[in-house]
Amino acid sequence: MDGWTIFTIILWIGIIGWGIWELIQYFRRKNAATIVSKEEFKENMRKAQVVDVRGKDEFDAGHILGARNLPYLQMKQRANELRKDQPIYLYDEKKTLSARSAIILKKQGYQNLYILKGGYADWDGKIKRKKMK
Template structure:
């Protein structure tokens, strides 16, 4: 009887050991996949600080990838709004022969947008380093109509 309880305990312990190992393998695989995606996004575009962005923005297409209501509350002067959620369908509005400057509140979605555009054959993609939240240049706000 005692040996039977011992065997069941060992089986239970072995089952939980296997489950734990499988979970750790899954966690490590997911972390590796996320790391790979991070480097793919970083490789898709070059980061620009505010000064470099300002210096060259007249020769580039400036695209705000935030949603329209957020764009209307304030955006970089001269930017056009193509939300990330619509970028795949609206990428035809962009020219491939000119640099594309992307930005949003921070920069995560900008890098995702750059990766998407790169897959569609666009080159010369740039991301505002600190995003709109770090922008110190001219901005435009839509006036509210009542």
């Protein structure tokens, strides 16, 4: 076999491996939390913990009224700040970080995890912005 054939085989193995990894991640995200519409989110958020998983600066620029900030990058260390006996409604700008956060929380024994479909970008409910000094 020449160099190009070996390279092509290695490239295809890498592509197939990556595809399998993405498929596994898709099912992990799907099984970790339930995606809910903004209407369902609005209806149930008063009976739940609403968590914005974006960074502090994004949170301060504007967030869903009543939400608390627990950034994805701190989720493993700060997950114990959340109650396990109440539903948790997660959101970020779209929903990628929310899904990753849900996986972390699920591993730590949290149940009743929900993600806002479309994230903050599609939110049309009440918001709060931190006043800049």
